[in-house]
Amino acid sequence: xxxxxxxxIESLENLGHRVYYKGELxxxxxxxxxxLPHINSAAKTYEMALQPEFEDxxxxxxxxxxxxxxxFTHIHQSVDDLIKKVQMLRLxxxxxxxxxxxxxxxxxxxxxxxxxxxxxxxxxxxTHERFVDYLKYIQGENLMVVxxxxxxxGDRSKSPSQQEDPDVFTRVVERRSDGIxxxxxxxHQTGAVNSHEILVMPTLALRQGDEAYAVTCAVPLNAKGxxxxxxxxxxxxxxFDSRVDAGNPxxxxxxxxxxxxxxxxxxPWERVFMCGEVDFAGILVERxxxxxxxxxxxxxxxxxxxxxxxxxxxxxxxxTLKASHIREKLAEMMHLAETLYAGSVACSxxxxxxxxxxxxxDPVLANCTKLNVSRNIYQIARLAHDVAGGIxxxxxxxxxxxxPEIGKYVEKYMVGVKGVSAExxxxxxxxxxxxxxxxxxxxxMHGAGSPQAQMIMYQRLGKLDMKMQWAxxxxxxxx
Amino acid sequence: MKRVGLKYCGGCNPSYDRVxxxxxxxxxxxxxxEWVHVEEAVGFxxxxxxxxxxxxxxxxxxxxxxxxxxxxxxxxxxAPEEMVSLLLDEGTRHD
Numbered sequence: 001x002x003x004x005x006x007x008x009i010e011s012l013e014n015l016g017h018r019v020y021y022k023g024e025l026x027x028x029x030x031x032x033x034x035x036l037p038h039i040n041s042a043a044k045t046y047e048m049a050l051q052p053e054f055e056d057x058x059x060x061x062x063x064x065x066x067x068x069x070x071x072f073t074h075i076h077q078s079v080d081d082l083i084k085k086v087q088m089l090r091l092x093x094x095x096x097x098x099x100x101x102x103x104x105x106x107x108x109x110x111x112x113x114x115x116x117x118x119x120x121x122x123x124x125x126x127t128h129e130r131f132v133d134y135l136k137y138i139q140g141e142n143l144m145v146v147x148x149x150x151x152x153x154g155d156r157s158k159s160p161s162q163q164e165d166p167d168v169f170t171r172v173v174e175r176r177s178d179g180i181x182x183x184x185x186x187x188h189q190t191g192a193v194n195s196h197e198i199l200v201m202p203t204l205a206l207r208q209g210d211e212a213y214a215v216t217c218a219v220p221l222n223a224k225g226x227x228x229x230x231x232x233x234x235x236x237x238x239x240f241d242s243r244v245d246a247g248n249p250x251x252x253x254x255x256x257x258x259x260x261x262x263x264x265x266x267x268p269w270e271r272v273f274m275c276g277e278v279d280f281a282g283i284l285v286e287r288x289x290x291x292x293x294x295x296x297x298x299x300x301x302x303x304x305x306x307x308x309x310x311x312x313x314x315x316x317x318x319x320t321l322k323a324s325h326i327r328e329k330l331a332e333m334m335h336l337a338e339t340l341y342a343g344s345v346a347c348s349x350x351x352x353x354x355x356x357x358x359x360x361x362d363p364v365l366a367n368c369t370k371l372n373v374s375r376n377i378y379q380i381a382r383l384a385h386d387v388a389g390g391i392x393x394x395x396x397x398x399x400x401x402x403x404p405e406i407g408k409y410v411e412k413y414m415v416g417v418k419g420v421s422a423e424x425x426x427x428x429x430x431x432x433x434x435x436x437x438x439x440x441x442x443x444x445m446h447g448a449g450s451p452q453a454q455m456i457m458y459q460r461l462g463k464l465d466m467k468m469q470w471a472x473x474x475x476x477x478x479x
Numbered sequence: 480m481k482r483v484g485l486k487y488c489g490g491c492n493p494s495y496d497r498v499x500x501x502x503x504x505x506x507x508x509x510x511x512x513e514w515v516h517v518e519e520a521v522g523f524x525x526x527x528x529x530x531x532x533x534x535x536x537x538x539x540x541x542x543x544x545x546x547x548x549x550x551x552x553x554x555x556x557x558a559p560e561e562m563v564s565l566l567l568d569e570g571t572r573h574d
Contacts, residue, residue, distance in 0.1 A: 052485065052486075052516055054489055055487075084489070087489055087492075088491070091491045305492075
C-alpha cells in the first residue's frame with residue numbers, strides 16, 4: 001500500500017510503464033526534471049494525508065471497508081463529503097500553487113460507481129459488483145487513477161462510427177471469453193505519466209451503432225500496448241534550466257498532460273464496467289463532467305489565493321502595496337476567486353443522493369462554476385499582469401543574475417524597496433508569470449469541458465420553460 | 480505530565496497559521512504536557528480542537544459526549560502560556 005511520498009515515488013519507479021518525452025522513451029521517470037514538479041504535486045496528496053493538520057480533509061472512512069482511506073479514492077456519502085472535497089482542493093492548491101491531478105480519477109471513480117449501479121438495475125448485469133471490487137483494490141492500495149474521458153475525436157462533425165479512422169474514438173475491437181481488446185487514445189490526460197491506472201470512459205453520449213465505443217474499463221498504465229506521450233508545456237525547458245526562471249520550481253504548471261495510446265490492449269472482464277450499453281454513455285459523461293466541474297472553484301480558488309498573495313508581495317517589493325488602485329485590484333482578484341469558490345460550495349451544498357447511495361453535486365451549479373472559471377481566471381490573470389507590471393515579460397535570466405560579469409547590474413537595477421533583494425523580487429515575479437500564462441490559462445478554459453459544453457448544459461437543464469411561465473404570470477398573460 | 484489530545488480541522492482557508500500557534504503553545508508547555516493524536520491514543524482527559532476559522536468544521540462534540548474536557552482554538556486569542564494554564568486547569572472552556 002502507498003502511504004508516504006517515498007512509497008509513491010518508489011511505486012512509479014517500479015511501474016515500468018512506457019512514457020515518451022521529446023520522442024524518446026523515458027528510462028528514469030522519477031528523476032526527469034520535466035516530470036518532477038508534477039510528481040511532487042501529486043505526492044503532496046499522499047504527504048498531506050499523513051499530517052494531523054490536514055488529515056480531516058485529506059482522508060475519509062470507506063463505506064465499503066470502514067477503513068481510513070485517501071479522500072481521493074472515496075465515494076461521496078453525504079453533502080458534507082461533497083463540501084469537504086471542495087475544501088480539500090482549495091487547501092492543497094495553497095501548498096502546490098498548481099494542479100495536483102488526483103481529482104480526475106476521483107471523479108471517474110464516483111461517476112462510474114453511480115452509473116454501474118444504474119446499468120445493473122436496468123440490464124440485470126453485475127458490473128457494479130465488479131466495480132466495487134476494483135474500488136476496494138484502489139482504496140486498499142491507495143493508487144493514483146487517471147480519469148480517461150477525452151478522446152481525440154477527429155472530425156467533430158461526425159459520430160464515432162462515421163470517422164474515417166475509427167480509432168480516433170477509443171473502442172472495443174474484440175470481445176473474447178476472458179475480456180476485451182481496446183484500441184484508441186485518450187488526450188490531455190492530467191497526471192497520467194505519474195499515475196498507476198487509467199479509468200477509461202466514453203467521451204460523449206452515444207447512439208445505436210456506436211456500441212463499440214460504449215466502454216468503461218480500468219487499465220494499469222503498465223499494461224502491454226499502453227504508451228504515454230507527454231505534452232510540451234509553456235516554458236517547458238525552464239524545468240531543466242533554472243529554479244528561479246521556472247517560477248514554481250517544485251510544483252510546476254498545471255497537471256502535466258499526456259496522450260495515452262491503447263494499441264490493442266487486453267482488458268479482463270473483471271476490469272470492464274460498461275461494454276456496449278450506449279444508453280448509459282451520456283449519463284456517465286454528464287456525471288463525470290458535473291463532478292469535475294464541481295472542483296474548479298476549489299482548486300482554482302486556492303491557486304488564485306496564492307496568486308493574490310504573490311501580487312501582494314510583488315506590490316510590496318515595488319513600493320506600491322499601499323496605493324489605492326493596487327488595493328482595489330487585489331480586492332477584485334479576491335472577489336473573483338471567492339466567486340469561484342462560492343460556486344463549488346453551492347453545487348456541493350445542493351447535492352443529492354443517487355440510487356447507488358453516492359452523493360452527486362447539483363449539475364447546473366457545477367456547470368455554472370466551471371463556466372465562471374473559464375472567465376474569472378483570465379480576468380484574475382489580467383489583473384495580476386496589471387499589478388505586477390511589464391517587468392514579468394522582460395526579466396533577465398537567472399543566469400544573468402548569477403553571472404560574475406553582469407550579475408551586479410541585475411542586482412542593482414532589478415532591486416525593489418530597501419531590504420528586498422533583486423533575487424527575491426524576481427522569484428515572486430516569475431511565480432506570477434508561471435501562474436498566469438500559456439498552459440495555465442488554457443487549462444482553465446478547457447479543463448472539465450470547454451465553455452460551449454457548459455452553455456449546452458444550460459440549454460438542457462436551465463429550465464427556460466419555467467422562466468417563461470414566471471414571466472407570463474407577472475405580465476398577466478394567460479394565453 | 481498531563482496528556483492532551485490534539486485534533487485539527489482540515490485547514491481549507493485558515494485565518495491564522497494553526498500549526499505555528501500550536502507549536503508556540505507546545506513550546507510554552509514544555510514537559511508539563513504530553514501531546515497525543517486523538518485517534519491514536521487513550522488515557523487523556525483533555526482534547527484541544529484547533530480550527531482555522533469560525534466555521535469550525537471540527538466541533539469535537541463526540542469527545543464531550545465521551546466525558547472529555549474540550550478546549551477549542553479558533554484564532555490566536557490567548558498568549559501561549561495562558562493557553563497552557565487553561566489546559567492544565569479543570570472545566571470546559573472555549574477560546
